[in-house]
Amino acid sequence: MALENPPGSAFLLAAVGSHAAARFAERVADLDLTPPQVGLLGLIAASPGQSQQAVAQLLGMPPSRLVGLVDALADRGLVERRRNRTDRRLHALHITDEGTEMLARVGKVGREHDAALCRSLDAAERETLRALLSRIAADQGLRPGIHPGYRGV
């Protein structure tokens, strides 16, 4: 009870989505990762070799912010910067073998998270939910796989 009875879909979406993001953050914290780091790791794996500028643009964040995120992943050997030989200003981002292993663990955590969040729905209902959310996401211009808050995966 707050603004409306019953609450609209948008409020429910924001509330459940916030809850989902918080629970996911807890899970990946066990891997010593933050949601933005997970998002970056996944993007580098999916589109390797891109410059920090390009990745920052894809994630919708200023390049300066990417520096710290890449540093954290590179310090742990999960990604690496490779200098472009013809233009030494560019740092191409690549995932390492350790990074790939970590991403597999993240995937497992994500599936567990998904199962826990949707445990009250049966298989058909989960598929219905996913289809409806995908429609909204596409209509609202959200890029597949990219979290608009960059804090979630």
Add this chain to the structure above:
Amino acid sequence: MALENPPGSAFLLAAVGSHAAARFAERVADLDLTPPQVGLLGLIAASPGQSQQAVAQLLGMPPSRLVGLVDALADRGLVERRRNRTDRRLHALHITDEGTEMLARVGKVGREHDAALCRSLDAAERETLRALLSRIAADQGLRPGIHPGYRGV
């Protein structure tokens, strides 16, 4: 393309929910309100006369944080603190007439927001989405009408 193909419901929920929260924040900014202020205003309207401690507990935030939120609403005459006569330490929170008017405007904004977010779904689909989200919210222990991030309405 990031972690999974296709993305799980949890990721979609977090992404679409974050988008919904951001768009709502933009809309209420036109009323010079932040989402936490809206959530507090709605709670005071729904449960008037409670102490700041009680409201803070309901919203899941420390009482110290409530001070600034109440100040902002009280300075604009939307809510008021009424001192308890028998125990002068207590400040009962009440909404004013201006606050009630403002809440009506917030409700209108919320319905517009809802319509814009779900414009790609027909009426039956919206109802299906709302039912599925309500089930998840109840199962996950979310209190109806209370945003777990306190930033949303």
Add this chain to the structure above:
DNA sequence: TATTGTTATACTCTATAACTATA
């Protein structure tokens, strides 16, 4: 002069803890 990545700075939001006034 323009661009990539980096660093410096400042701002916002939040929580924890110290403080006051009442009891």
Add this chain to the structure above:
DNA sequence: TATAGTTATAGAGTATAACAATA
């Protein structure tokens, strides 16, 4: 001494702008 509310302080997280290296 205990509690409600407040204030002070500090810590994340973020964006903007200045900077160094390279083109």
